[in-house]
Amino acid sequence: MSVRSKIFAAMQQIAEEQKVKLPPLLDDLSLHDTGFDSLAFAILVARLEDDLRIDPFTIAEDAAFPSTVGEFVRVYENVPA
Amino acid sequence: MLLCPPDLDPDHIQALLADAEIDAIDTDRPDRYDAGAYLVAGVNVTERAAAGWRTERATEWLMLTSGTSGVPKIVGHTLDGLAGAIVANGPARHPNATWATFYDIRRYGGLQIFLRAVIGGGSIVLSEPGEAIADHVARLRAGGVTHISGTPSHWRKLLMSGAAENFSPRNVRLSGEIADQAVLDGLARAFPHASIDHAYASTEAGVGFAVDDGREGFPVSLDRRNRDGVEMKVVDGSLRIRSHRTAHAYIGTAAPPLADAEGFVDTGDIVELRGERYHFIGRRGGIINIGGLKVHPEEIEAVINRHESVRMSRARSRKSPITGAIVVADIVLADGVDADRQQTIRAEILARCKDSLAAYKVPAVIRFVDRLDVTAAGAWLCRHRTDQVPERRRSTAHRRPERVAPSARGRRRCFHGRVSPRRRRPQHHRHHSDCRRRQHRLIARRQTCTLAAHRLLH
Numbered sequence: 001m002s003v004r005s006k007i008f009a010a011m012q013q014i015a016e017e018q019k020v021k022l023p024p025l026l027d028d029l030s031l032h033d034t035g036f037d038s039l040a041f042a043i044l045v046a047r048l049e050d051d052l053r054i055d056p057f058t059i060a061e062d063a064a065f066p067s068t069v070g071e072f073v074r075v076y077e078n079v080p081a
Numbered sequence: 082m083l084l085c086p087p088d089l090d091p092d093h094i095q096a097l098l099a100d101a102e103i104d105a106i107d108t109d110r111p112d113r114y115d116a117g118a119y120l121v122a123g124v125n126v127t128e129r130a131a132a133g134w135r136t137e138r139a140t141e142w143l144m145l146t147s148g149t150s151g152v153p154k155i156v157g158h159t160l161d162g163l164a165g166a167i168v169a170n171g172p173a174r175h176p177n178a179t180w181a182t183f184y185d186i187r188r189y190g191g192l193q194i195f196l197r198a199v200i201g202g203g204s205i206v207l208s209e210p211g212e213a214i215a216d217h218v219a220r221l222r223a224g225g226v227t228h229i230s231g232t233p234s235h236w237r238k239l240l241m242s243g244a245a246e247n248f249s250p251r252n253v254r255l256s257g258e259i260a261d262q263a264v265l266d267g268l269a270r271a272f273p274h275a276s277i278d279h280a281y282a283s284t285e286a287g288v289g290f291a292v293d294d295g296r297e298g299f300p301v302s303l304d305r306r307n308r309d310g311v312e313m314k315v316v317d318g319s320l321r322i323r324s325h326r327t328a329h330a331y332i333g334t335a336a337p338p339l340a341d342a343e344g345f346v347d348t349g350d351i352v353e354l355r356g357e358r359y360h361f362i363g364r365r366g367g368i369i370n371i372g373g374l375k376v377h378p379e380e381i382e383a384v385i386n387r388h389e390s391v392r393m394s395r396a397r398s399r400k401s402p403i404t405g406a407i408v409v410a411d412i413v414l415a416d417g418v419d420a421d422r423q424q425t426i427r428a429e430i431l432a433r434c435k436d437s438l439a440a441y442k443v444p445a446v447i448r449f450v451d452r453l454d455v456t457a458a459g460a461w462l463c464r465h466r467t468d469q470v471p472e473r474r475r476s477t478a479h480r481r482p483e484r485v486a487p488s489a490r491g492r493r494r495c496f497h498g499r500v501s502p503r504r505r506r507p508q509h510h511r512h513h514s515d516c517r518r519r520q521h522r523l524i525a526r527r528q529t530c531t532l533a534a535h536r537l538l539h
Contacts, residue, residue, distance in 0.1 A: 030242075032215060038237065038372065039371075039440060067240075068243070
């Protein structure tokens with residue numbers, strides 16, 4: 001399962017738990033338009049850290065805050081192994 | 082005057098009215114209050130004829146602690162104390178400023194900005210509960226906001242929303258939570274022309290200090306100096322502050338002391354010295370700070386422990402790059418519970434937490450573990466499921482040991498009730514003249530307040 005698929009699966013699960021209607025996850029979809037609030041993103045990042053063993057926002061000193069779904073996925077994909 | 086923020090639990094209002102000895106209520110929900118017991122003023126309520134009353138007493142500003150377990154504590158301030166940091170800076174320091182805050186102005190952090198605007202003669206663009214960040218920022222831009230404050234969580238939310246583009250404040254301030262290096266750097270990139278500072282302030286301790294060197298933590302030199310009448314010291318790892326900006330007391334029939342014998346307020350924020358800088362590392366007693374709201378772990382454990390398959394649990398803080406912290410729960414299942422049922426049990430526990438707790442208190446991650454370890458700091462003691470009512474909540478003796486200063490019976494307070502999310506106009510002081518006279522310091526600035534209100538931008 002790719003990093004992208006894992007991220008999307010986690011987002012689907014959190015959307016279900018948080019009763020958020022998730023629009024189709026396209027790269028240029030703004031994170032704001034996903035319907036996720038800060039708490040939902042915090043949950044997502046924590047669960048991805050457990051699943052992927054990485055938290056790119058904490059380990060990378062110059063991690064930019066992503067603003068689209070594509071940027072969010074790339075932040076995870078670009079973490080050096 | 083007790084300021085009540087919009088997220089106040091209606092179940093707590095009666096206890097607060099009694100503790101603060103409220104006589105008059107200014108509210109947009111007059112139907113909620115007994116007009117026989119209180120003078121109720123506000124939307125669609127005809128104001129009574131002014132009763133004759135005089136007093137030389139200065140208004141006591143009462144604020145509520147945020148995110149506490151159970152009924153919030155009432156914290157008493159004076160206008161002098163609230164405005165201490167503003168006056169120390171000099172009201173003229175920010176000429177032509179247009180202010181904004183992500184806080185609600187009925188919270189300490191928001192009230193600071195409101196007072197900066199009215200005392201300094203600037204304008205303020207108000208926040209509105211529940212407003213989408215993009216809509217809020219559009220209003221901030223349209224209003225030409227130059228100075229804006231919020232918690233690191235507010236700022237991370239803005240940075241991730243993509244709404245920060247074309248918004249260029251001159252000053253950005255963070256407070257209310259730990260400002261980590263990532264959010265400071267993120268803001269420096271997003272607002273290259275803005276000065277960025279992070280301030281330490283709390284409802285009880287008032288405004289302590291502000292740091293503007295772009296680095297997390299604060300220099301140890303601040304601890305050794307008396308700056309603008311603010312003294313700080315670190316005792317047993319926690320930051321203590323003494324100044325005329327701190328609150329003067331907790332208010333209530335059995336309120337605990339707010340400061341120690343020397344007048345220092347223990348903030349409960351634990352700091353660690355690394356080199357020449359103190360870093361905030363968390364709250365004493367395992368209290369979790371999520372986006373500026375404090376969460377008591379026992380409250381969450383009590384809900385989890387009610388599940389029949391749970392032997393014991395621990396709710397704890399986990400660092401989050403988005404909200405500062407999140408709640409995670411470690412759970413030991415009762416003997417004989419089939420491990421294959423973990424997914425079902427997890428879903429049931431989450432559902433129960435959602436039913437009983439505010440969203441930010443619901444564990445983001447649930448882990449099933451074989452045993453619970455005491456943390457390195459020794460902060461956690463095993464709380465078994467038979468302790469379904471947390472000890473800290475069951476016993477109020479230690480929380481409210483002695484009434485420190487008997488409240489002056491007969492003093493009258495007014496209460497500014499909740500404002501509905503749709504209400505866009507500023508609250509004007511419509512309660513009776515008795516209350517108005519007691520607020521003479523506030524009224525003295527009403528002219529400024531009104532001028533500012535005329536320029537409110539929505």
